[in-house]
Amino acid sequence: MTPVSALCFFALLAGCSSPEPPSDNEIAEVLDSTKRNLVFVEGGEFWLGDVGNEAGVPFNPLNEDNKPPKRVELDGFSMLKTEVTWGDFVMFLRDVGRAEDYTIDNGFTRAVSLPIISSDDPVSPNYKYKPARSPNFQEAENYCLWLAEKAELPFSLPSEAQWEYAARNRGQAIAFATDTGEVELDKYLRGPSYQIDPMQPVSGNVLIHSLLVVERRPVGSYPPNPLGLHDMTGNVAEWTRDWFYPGFAHLSTRNPVATQPSRQHAGKRVVRDLAGRGNHIGGYATVYGRMGRSLDSYFQGFRCVVNQPEPIN
Incomplete structure (x- = not known):
């Protein structure tokens, strides 16, 4: 048994017991760090969808679900500069008493790859x-709503438009949400x-690898995009709060979000940053x-984002 697989095994064993709820101090630390890690994104207008490069060539030629672009306007909002960490997420599940719901004993077979326990x-x-x-x-979604309740701020998952606007440095026609707009693969x-060694030094500016490999880098391991947001290309794919529709014709032009499921794709929400799933062929890894x-x-x-048009103090 490799060191990594052994750790997974022992984490599973530990996950079978009922975890203790977090202390008030632990929750306060999560809220404080969350507020410190918010990046304000000034609102504006942009073309949502694959606008193509200067020569008019689509960045993502194999996908028609992001065409034609649609002109939309967004109010300002604040976004977490990193993906939510595993430690903070597990603390949330402990606080609401649902950590033990996701065990093999309770029928959550995926606990093999997602044991609900946090490690130092x-x-x-x-x-x-x-x-x-x-x-x-x-x-x-519940995690962001939990933050909203605890912090008394309008937290939510980002809309698809908010996610893309922020990844594209307020709507610029770029391919990747990295420090340079290009990718240098770790x-x-x-x-x-x-041979996986989690202590291997970071190289490049992005991690793009198969979703079948659970291992990922700690959040913020790579340089942020010009707005100060990390890992909006690579590491893991990210949920948005929109229901999935092909294209953007269904959306309003101001602060758009698909709040009702489509008949054709009922039961599906939009996931962005397919580079985090390891997708890279035909421009799928682009923003x-x-x-x-x-x-x-x-x-x-x-x-998560805070839907408030001015910065958070």
Whole structure:
């Protein structure tokens, strides 16, 4: 048994017991760090969807679900500069008494890859600073609503338009949400799974690797985009709060969000940052890649926004 698989095994064993609820101080620390990690994104107008490069060539030629672009206007909002961490997410599940719902004993077979326990060990796949992978859409949404209740601020998952606007540096025609707008792939996870070393130094400016490999870098390991947001290309894919529709014709032009499911794709929400799923062929890893995932899909990460048109003090 490899060190990583052994840690997964012991995490599973520990996950079978009922976790203690967090203390008030632990929750206060999460709220304080969350507020410190908010980045204000000034509102404005932009073309939502694949606008193409200067030569008119689409960034994502194999996908028609992001065309034609639609002109929309957004109010300002604040967004978490990193994906929600595994440690913060597990604390939320402990606080609301649902951590023990996601165990093999309770029928959650995916606990093999998502044991609900947080670790202080950087080598562990459950290291607290690695990105959370919610066991379903509802718990990702619930986390942001939990923040809203605790912090008394209008937190939510980002709308698809908010997500893309922020990833594109307030709507610029760029391909990737990195520091340079281009990708320099980290060499991490490129070898056989038995050679994975979580302590391998970071290289490049983005991690794009198969979703089948659960291991990821701690949030914020790579340089942020010009707005100060990390990992909006790569690491893990991210939930938005929109129901999935092909294209954008259904959306309003001001602060758009799809609040009703489509008949054709009922039960699917929009997931962005397909680079976090390892997709890279035909431009799917660009900031224009999008897909609908069922509500019980369990490998997506997420970040939260505050729907307030001025910065948070």
